[in-house]
Amino acid sequence: xxxxxxxxxxxxxxxxxxxxxxxxxxxxxxxxxxxxxxxxxxxxxxxxxxxxxxxxxxxxxxxxxxxxxxxxxxxxxxxxxxxxxxxxxxxxxxxxxxxxxxxxxxxxxxxxxxxxxxxxxxxxxxxxxxxxxxxxxxxxxxxxxxxxxxxxxxxxxxxxxxxxxxxxxxxxxxxxxxxxxxxxxxxxxxxxxxxxxxxxxxxxxxxxxxxxxxxxxxxxxxxxxxxxxxxxxxxxxxxxxxxxxxxxxxxxxxxxxxxxxxxxxxxxxxxxxx
Amino acid sequence: xxxxxxxxxxxxxxxxxxxxxxxxxxxxxxxxxxxxxxxxxxxxxxxxxxxxxxxxxxxxxxxxxxxxxxxxxxxxxxxxxxxxxxxxxxxxxxxxxxxxxxxxxxxxxxxxxxxxxxxxxxxxxxxxxxxxxxxxxxxxxxxxxxxxxxxxxxxxxxxxxxxxxxxxxxxxxxxxxxxxxxxxxxxxxxxxxxxxxxxxxxxxxxxxxxxxxxxxxxxxxxxxxxxxxxxxxxxxx
Numbered sequence: 001x002x003x004x005x006x007x008x009x010x011x012x013x014x015x016x017x018x019x020x021x022x023x024x025x026x027x028x029x030x031x032x033x034x035x036x037x038x039x040x041x042x043x044x045x046x047x048x049x050x051x052x053x054x055x056x057x058x059x060x061x062x063x064x065x066x067x068x069x070x071x072x073x074x075x076x077x078x079x080x081x082x083x084x085x086x087x088x089x090x091x092x093x094x095x096x097x098x099x100x101x102x103x104x105x106x107x108x109x110x111x112x113x114x115x116x117x118x119x120x121x122x123x124x125x126x127x128x129x130x131x132x133x134x135x136x137x138x139x140x141x142x143x144x145x146x147x148x149x150x151x152x153x154x155x156x157x158x159x160x161x162x163x164x165x166x167x168x169x170x171x172x173x174x175x176x177x178x179x180x181x182x183x184x185x186x187x188x189x190x191x192x193x194x195x196x197x198x199x200x201x202x203x204x205x206x207x208x209x210x211x212x213x214x215x216x217x218x219x220x221x222x223x224x225x226x227x228x229x230x231x232x233x234x235x236x237x238x239x240x241x242x243x244x245x246x247x248x249x250x251x252x253x254x255x256x257x258x259x260x261x262x263x264x265x266x267x268x269x270x271x272x273x274x
Numbered sequence: 275x276x277x278x279x280x281x282x283x284x285x286x287x288x289x290x291x292x293x294x295x296x297x298x299x300x301x302x303x304x305x306x307x308x309x310x311x312x313x314x315x316x317x318x319x320x321x322x323x324x325x326x327x328x329x330x331x332x333x334x335x336x337x338x339x340x341x342x343x344x345x346x347x348x349x350x351x352x353x354x355x356x357x358x359x360x361x362x363x364x365x366x367x368x369x370x371x372x373x374x375x376x377x378x379x380x381x382x383x384x385x386x387x388x389x390x391x392x393x394x395x396x397x398x399x400x401x402x403x404x405x406x407x408x409x410x411x412x413x414x415x416x417x418x419x420x421x422x423x424x425x426x427x428x429x430x431x432x433x434x435x436x437x438x439x440x441x442x443x444x445x446x447x448x449x450x451x452x453x454x455x456x457x458x459x460x461x462x463x464x465x466x467x468x469x470x471x472x473x474x475x476x477x478x479x480x481x482x483x484x485x486x487x488x489x490x491x492x493x494x495x496x497x498x499x500x501x502x503x504x505x506x507x508x509x510x511x
Contacts (some may be wrong), residue, residue: 162339163374163429167387168364168436254359255341 021046063125071128075112078133079104082140086241089144090151093258099244100143107237108132108139111229120225131205131226135233138190142234143241146186150242153178154249154258161256171250179242186238190231197227290315290440290472291366295345296335297496305331307496308345313440318466318473320487320504322480323511328496329476330371333442336474337366350439360390367438371445373429375417380404380428383417387436395435403431407461423454430461440472441465447482455479459486480508 028042063070083101090096112132115121121131154161154175164174197203198220206223210216249258291313298306306328313319321329334340336347338359347354354362364387375383381400388395397413404412407427420428426446433441443462447455463486466473477483483490483504490504492511500507 159370159372159374160376163370164376164386166337166339166363166368166370167390167432168360169386169390170360173390251341253338253341253355255339 017050060125060129066125068123071123071125074129075132075136078136079108082136086140086144090147093245093248095248099241102244103143103237103241104136104139106240107233108136110236111135111233115229134226135230138230139233139237142186142190142238146182146238146241147245149185150178150182150245151258153181155260158256158259165254165256171254172246175246175249179246182242183238187235190234194227194231197224288315289313290350291336292348294348296342296347297344298331298335298340299343304496306335309498311491311498311501313472313474316470316472317489318475318487320483320490321474321476321493322478322483322490323493327493329493330444332493333444333474333476336442337363337368364436365438366440366442367433367436368442368444369430369433369446371448373425375425375428378417379413380415380417381413383428383432384435386432403434407431423450426450426458438471443473443475445476445478484508
């Protein structure tokens with residue numbers, strides 16, 4: 001089966017990928033000329049990205065004939081990887097991996113099931129996994145953006161939060177403004193994406209459908225459905241992440257845990273002596 | 275019990291806050307080290323000591339804004355770990371070094387505490403509180419237009435709106451000029467005198483401790499080093 005995958009099309013693709021890498025390295029060299037040293041990171045990311053995509057291609061090629069269960073397992077694995085990636089941005093928060101995984105699962109999982117229910121998403125692996133991965137990736141970004149924004153807002157407003165706690169306010173009430181801003185911040189890029197759809201960019205799904213001969217009108221409508229579902233998944237994931245994270249921001253005795261360290265980063269359960 | 279702890283005999287009902295072996299350790303640092311003291315009902319107790327002595331850390335343990343890692347506090351003879359933290363913080367009010375007023379009007383800030391219980395502070399009560407802090411007629415002023423001294427007065431009134439039995443004051447005048455500092459001191463002493471509210475004042479200002487508190491607790495490196503009449507304690511340290 002592997003020999004079938006390594007056909008002329010793949011060889012051409014690899015040569016084209018090589019050309020794309022050369023162009024990116026050229027850009028990195030240009031950046032270096034202006035003092036921005038991203039050559040090493042760019043090279044590493046390019047090689048890693050290519051290997052990951054080759055691997056995904058091979059796996060999808062091998063699993064193309066698999067059923068819904070295989071597709072669901074692949075998506076579950078992707079959700080775990082997305083949760084791990086999002087949680088890495090918040091190493092200071094205990095349980096951030098579980099929070100991210102659950103938030104992505106709630107957002108992306110709900111939307112994927114909804115799309116299958118309305119028959120906007122085929123359960124064949126060749127369709128389910130690529131479209132599902134787009135939704136999961138956007139849920140991951142929304143989750144990470146919401147958690148980062150919430151953390152930085154809370155750390156920047158420890159004084160008002162503790163003033164409110166000292167007046168007998170419930171923890172949820174003291175951080176309510178930061179919950180709202182975090183969820184909004186996580187949705188903003190997706191809202192912009194929706195606004196600019198078709199005007200500034202023609203996304204990959206539409207382009208792919210047109211290349212493979214689908215009606216441009218249907219391709220456009222389908223692309224809208226995908227972007228709308230991305231917005232819904234992102235909103236759900238961002239909100240779920242913050243609701244889960246908010247509980248971790250306080251102790252059972254309603255004491256604020258997220259505080260700045262003397263180095264300016266977040267910590268759990270300590271503060272400078274006074 | 276170490277010899278420098280509060281070993282004086284007290285009748286239990288004369289003590290508002292019975293602090294027993296209170297400690298707080300964060301990572302490898304002991305911020306408050308085994309402090310035992312009885313804070314008497316209606317008194318003004320100053321907590322003083324050098325920077326980093328653990329004064330503010332100690333104060334934050336008294337209303338459970340931070341969790342003790344050792345010991346506890348008996349509030350009106352009840353272990354405070356058995357009291358709902360929200361209720362405890364209403365009964366043991368705290369005025370922070372910075373006023374941290376919430377955006378909006380002065381009246382909205384005063385409504386905040388009662389509002390957490392779904393109550394509305396009547397207009398005459400707001401007017402009364404503002405008169406008490408020498409800000410009559412400030413109800414509709416936006417807090418962004420207030421001076422530092424005015425903001426701290428509003429912060430005090432906001433805490434008093436909860437009708438606390440104990441008032442914790444964490445260097446409330448450290449950012450204010452001398453004249454405003456004196457007026458806030460008068461205000462706190464007036465509240466203590468008129469309402470019998472027990473006050474615990476953290477200050478690094480020795481003169482302020484002398485003006486306000488008959489009794490002083492002196493801390494160093496998280497430990498209670500001395501406790502007694504303010505003049506004697508400050509002369510000795």
